[in-house]
Amino acid sequence: MLPGPQMTPKAIAELIDSEKVTVTGGVPTIWIAMLKELEQNDYDLSSLRMLLFGGSAAPKSMIRAYEEKYNVPVVHAYGMTETSPVVSVCHLKSHQTKLPAEEKLELKSKQGFPVPGVEIKVQGADGEAAWDGKEMGELLIRGPWIADEYYKDERSADAFRDGWLHTGDVVTVDGEGAIKITDRTKDLIKSGGEWISSVDLENALMAHEGVFEAAVVAVPHEKWQERPVACVVLKEDDKEKVTKEDLLQFLKPQVAKWWLPDEIVFMDELPKTSVGKFLKRTLRKEMKERFGTKESVE
Numbered sequence: 162m163l164p165g166p167q168m169t170p171k172a173i174a175e176l177i178d179s180e181k182v183t184v185t186g187g188v189p190t191i192w193i194a195m196l197k198e199l200e201q202n203d204y205d206l207s208s209l210r211m212l213l214f215g216g217s218a219a220p221k222s223m224i225r226a227y228e229e230k231y232n233v234p235v236v237h238a239y240g241m242t243e244t245s246p247v248v249s250v251c252h253l254k255s256h257q258t259k260l261p262a263e264e265k266l267e268l269k270s271k272q273g274f275p276v277p278g279v280e281i282k283v284q285g286a287d288g289e290a291a292w293d294g295k296e297m298g299e300l301l302i303r304g305p306w307i308a309d310e311y312y313k314d315e316r317s318a319d320a321f322r323d324g325w326l327h328t329g330d331v332v333t334v335d336g337e338g339a340i341k342i343t344d345r346t347k348d349l350i351k352s353g354g355e356w357i358s359s360v361d362l363e364n365a366l367m368a369h370e371g372v373f374e375a376a377v378v379a380v381p382h383e384k385w386q387e388r389p390v391a392c393v394v395l396k397e398d399d400k401e402k403v404t405k406e407d408l409l410q411f412l413k414p415q416v417a418k419w420w421l422p423d424e425i426v427f428m429d430e431l432p433k434t435s436v437g438k439f440l441k442r443t444l445r446k447e448m449k450e451r452f453g454t455k456e457s458v459e
Contacts, residue, residue: 170198178204186213186238188354189223193384196226209233215240216354221270239272239340243308243326248281249273249340257337271341272332279304282325283334294335299346301325348441350379350387357389357420359441365415366391369408371399376431376439377422381453390448391422394431424452 162180164173174195176182192214199206212227215238227233237251251273253265260268275281283290285298303325310317320327329346350357359377366375374394379387395403405425412421426448432440 170195171202174198174202174204177206177209181208183208184211184213185209186215188216189214189219189386192227193220193223196223199231206231206233211236213238219270221266224269225266235269237269237271237273239342241328243320244279244302244304245306245308247276248279248302249275251339254337268339271335271339273340274338275340279307281334281340283332284327290334292334292336292338294333294341297331297333297343300328300330300332300340300342302328348378350377350389352382352385352387352389352419354386355419359389362389362391362412362416362420362422365412366393366408368415369403369411371395371403372408374431376441376444378441378445378448380423380445380448382423388423389420390424390426390452392426392428392431392444392448394428400427424448426451 162176162182164176168191170191173185173191177185192212198204212233212235214224214235219235219237224235224237227235238247239249240246241248249272251269251271253268257265257268280303282301283292283296283298284301285296290296290298307326309321309324309326311320320329329349330342331346333341333343335341348359350359359379362377363375366372366377372393373396376392377389378392380390382388391408393408405427408425409421432443434440
């Protein structure tokens with residue numbers, strides 16, 4: 162069943178209750194919001210045999226709430242449009258079902274095991290990374306139904322190499338073969354299960370006549386997982402003229418509403434590497450301390 166144009170927690174909860182839905186899925190932000198609706202109103206979820214999460218990492222607290230408070234089994238999965246669409250599904254192996262609750266929760270928060278027919282490897286800085294749950298690298302995928310090019314798109318050369326799809330996701334793989342996404346290679350921002358390009362936002366900001374430089378980084382957000390924060394250096398003559406609202410109004414016709422930065426921070430200069438690239442690691446740390454929120458669905 163499709164919920165229609167109103168993707169509100171109330172509408173979805175009522176549909177599950179009235180139509181006795183057995184399996185449903187969506188991005189974690191939907192189900193985080195649903196928890197608040199379930200706390201405020203009484204719904205019958207007993208028909209649900211499975212709740213699927215995908216599109217972004219699912220917070221452990223959310224998984225715990227559905228399984229322990231509402232007795233709804235959850236399944237964490239991972240995929241992309243290019244993978245048609247599933248790469249991996251998280252399920253506990255027989256010997257893992259007897260582990261302590263917290264260990265099982267940790268396993269369920271991972272993106273899980275590749276589905277049959279899909280091969281993966283993790284490309285680290287110095288070759289293929291070990292499957293030890295610690296060494297990180299970019300996730301590479303191949304298989305019969307995995308895309309091997311973008312139609313008439315020059316990005317194909319970077320994304321598809323030597324028969325492998327380079328996902329742009331940084332992961333670890335444990336000894337059992339379970340995938341866990343830990344970071345992103347190109348500073349993309351994942352908000353509400355959708356990507357926001359930091360580079361596109363930076364370019365849009367720097368098109369403003371009063372902006373000298375701009376760097377956009379992600380900060381944690383309890384509802385949307387991540388949100389963009391823009392760090393902006395204004396031109397000297399415009400430092401007393403250009404406001405945050407001016408820049409937001411400038412961006413509105415150029416980008417989707419949900420791309421708009423939650424915060425715009427004016428700085429005298431942006432930290433850079435020796436070759437002039439923005440030190441986004443430094444900016445992320447600073448902006449997280451100022452604006453980041455912890456996950457919370459308690």
